[in-house]
Amino acid sequence: GGEATEAEGGDAAASGDVITVGFAQVGHESDWRTASTKSVQDAFSAANGYDLQFVDCDNDSKAQIDAVRQFVQNDVDYIVIDPIVSTGWDTVLTECEDAGIPVIVIDRTIEDSDKYVSWVGSEFMNEGLASGAWLKAYAEAKGIDDLNVLVIEGSNGSSAQIGRTDGFKKYADEEGWTILDSQDGNFTQEGGQQVMESYCKSYAGKFNVVVCQNDNEAFGAMDAMKAAGVSYGVDGDVILISFDACKAGLEYVQSGDINADFMCYPLQGSYCADIIKALQNGETVAKETFMTEPWYVAEDILPSITYTNNAGEEVTEDLIVVT
Numbered sequence: 001g002g003e004a005t006e007a008e009g010g011d012a013a014a015s016g017d018v019i020t021v022g023f024a025q026v027g028h029e030s031d032w033r034t035a036s037t038k039s040v041q042d043a044f045s046a047a048n049g050y051d052l053q054f055v056d057c058d059n060d061s062k063a064q065i066d067a068v069r070q071f072v073q074n075d076v077d078y079i080v081i082d083p084i085v086s087t088g089w090d091t092v093l094t095e096c097e098d099a100g101i102p103v104i105v106i107d108r109t110i111e112d113s114d115k116y117v118s119w120v121g122s123e124f125m126n127e128g129l130a131s132g133a134w135l136k137a138y139a140e141a142k143g144i145d146d147l148n149v150l151v152i153e154g155s156n157g158s159s160a161q162i163g164r165t166d167g168f169k170k171y172a173d174e175e176g177w178t179i180l181d182s183q184d185g186n187f188t189q190e191g192g193q194q195v196m197e198s199y200c201k202s203y204a205g206k207f208n209v210v211v212c213q214n215d216n217e218a219f220g221a222m223d224a225m226k227a228a229g230v231s232y233g234v235d236g237d238v239i240l241i242s243f244d245a246c247k248a249g250l251e252y253v254q255s256g257d258i259n260a261d262f263m264c265y266p267l268q269g270s271y272c273a274d275i276i277k278a279l280q281n282g283e284t285v286a287k288e289t290f291m292t293e294p295w296y297v298a299e300d301i302l303p304s305i306t307y308t309n310n311a312g313e314e315v316t317e318d319l320i321v322v323t
């Protein structure tokens with residue numbers, strides 16, 4: 001991070017004017033997403049002086065580009081995008097730039113264009129590394145030396161899926177864990193359940209770790225394992241790892257059904273509103289803002305873990321035991 005950008009505010013600089021913001025949201029696939037939507041709607045409420053044009057893109061990346069083009073047509077003051085996939089953005093972001101409309105990206109990242117003013121979200125690669133670092137330490141503490149892993153990935157092509165996959169895989173490669181399979185569960189409960197049902201048939205008796213790339217997939221995977229007679233969690237045969245740490249996810253950590261849950265902080269609306277306020281005042285804004293992301297675990301056996309994050313820094317993370 002550290003790089004800073006200055007951008008022209010929209011047309012609503014005169015104080016007292018309503019600021020129009022177009023938000024192209026991913027969809028409504030998960031608890032995380034519900035929290036994200038509410039956070040943006042709260043931050044850009046009419047009472048706060050905003051007119052929010054909200055589009056739920058239902059996980060359709062073409063519809064999301066169309067939504068952004070419609071915001072340009074509508075001549076909104078600012079455009080906020082949570083990109084479903086990380087590529088395919090340069091053309092439409094150039095159109096936003098040509099129209100003089102500043103773009104703010106939240107949550108997922110864009111890989112093929114830098115034509116946005118600011119991004120606020122999570123370091124997904126670090127989340128993946130965190131899950132690997134934790135599993136390594138946990139397996140050592142428990143004396144488990146043969147790890148056979150099934151991964152249920154998030155929506156393919158999203159930066160959240162890419163980072164969580166790559167970060168975990170780095171540990172799997174280094175430690176010689178076997179990744180038996182890795183399939184897309186679309187970040188939904190239904191997707192997680194379907195993938196896990198097929199895993200339970202194809203890999204019966206062969207796996208002892210399941211990594212779900214979000215909590216909703218983990219809920220579906222638990223149902224499928226239960227139906228197949230596979231035990232999981234602190235008292236079970238399968239170590240269950242998840243991401244997001246939404247409320248229901250943390251309840252399953254508390255009950256010991258999920259062994260470890262790596263937080264992804266969803267409430268980015270107020271950060272986004274602060275960025276727009278700064279732009280309105282002609283201030284410089286940070287190009288990147290990262291959320292803090294605690295690690296939640298079910299068992300009080302490892303106080304902290306030191307690992308190397310994606311920036312190459314040694315970081316010590318204290319584990320939060322959910323009691």
Ligand code: GYE
Nearest residue numbers: 029030032160187214264
């Ligand atoms: O983990 C998942 C949601 O982009 C980080 O999207 C977000 C992910 C989150 O559907 O639950």
